[in-house]
Amino acid sequence: MKYIRHIFFDLDNTLWDHRKNAYLTIKELFRNQKIAENYQIDFEEFHNAYHLINEKLWEQIRDEEIDKDYLRKYRFYNTFLKFGVDDEKLSLYFEHHFLDEILNYNELVDGTLDVLNYLKSKDYKLHIISNGFQEVTERKCILSGIANFFETITSADSVGIRKPRPEIFEHSLNLAKAVKKESILIGDDWIADVKGAQNFGIDVIFFDVLDENPQEDHLKFIKHLSEIQTYL
Numbered sequence: 001m002k003y004i005r006h007i008f009f010d011l012d013n014t015l016w017d018h019r020k021n022a023y024l025t026i027k028e029l030f031r032n033q034k035i036a037e038n039y040q041i042d043f044e045e046f047h048n049a050y051h052l053i054n055e056k057l058w059e060q061i062r063d064e065e066i067d068k069d070y071l072r073k074y075r076f077y078n079t080f081l082k083f084g085v086d087d088e089k090l091s092l093y094f095e096h097h098f099l100d101e102i103l104n105y106n107e108l109v110d111g112t113l114d115v116l117n118y119l120k121s122k123d124y125k126l127h128i129i130s131n132g133f134q135e136v137t138e139r140k141c142i143l144s145g146i147a148n149f150f151e152t153i154t155s156a157d158s159v160g161i162r163k164p165r166p167e168i169f170e171h172s173l174n175l176a177k178a179v180k181k182e183s184i185l186i187g188d189d190w191i192a193d194v195k196g197a198q199n200f201g202i203d204v205i206f207f208d209v210l211d212e213n214p215q216e217d218h219l220k221f222i223k224h225l226s227e228i229q230t231y232l
C-alpha cells in the first residue's frame, strides 16, 4: 500500500507472545509451590482454567466494568477456587511473582523479527500502541530485543485511556507525527484493535491468531505475521 508510512503494532500476543510467556511463568510458580503434590491439581488443567478466567477479566477491563486491581486480586484466586482451594495468600503469592517473573521470559510471536526487518527495509516507520503499563511495555520491547525497531511506544497507562477509545490513537499518531491516511494498525484484539482503529478512522489488519475467522467485508486479516507482506 503505497500511501502507508506509519505502522502501529499492538504488543501483547501480536509481537510479544504473552500467552506463551505467561504459560512458562505459571508453570514455574506451580512447580516451585509444589501445587501438583500439595493439592493434586494437574498443571495443564490449572493453566486452561486460568487462561479462561484471565481473558474474561481482561475483557471486563476493556469494557470498563472492573479495574486492574480487581483483576490482580481475583485471577489466581478464582482459578484456585475452581479446584476447591480457597486461599487468598497463595493466590496473591502467584499474582506478585507472576508480574515479576514473566519478564524473565521473552518469547516472541512466530515471525516477529522477520516481519519487523522486512517492514524496516521498506522504510516504514514502526510504532507500538499497547494497553499495558508504560514501563512494562518498554521493558518487554527491550528484553525481547525489538525496542530499536520502534520510533514511538504508547501505552494506555501513560495516556490514561485504553484502546478501543479514539483518544489513545490520537495521542499515538500525534507522538509519531503521523496522519490518519498514512497510518495502519496491526493487532489481535477484535474490539480494542480492529473496532478501535476503524472508529478512529485508520486502516487496520486483524491478526487472527485464535482462528476467529471474522466475516466482515473488505477486512484485511492475517493468520501468520509473514502474511503482512501481502498488504505492505
Ligand SMILES: [Mg+2]
Binding pocket: 010, 011, 012, 013, 014, 187, 188, 189
Ligand atoms: Mg494484543
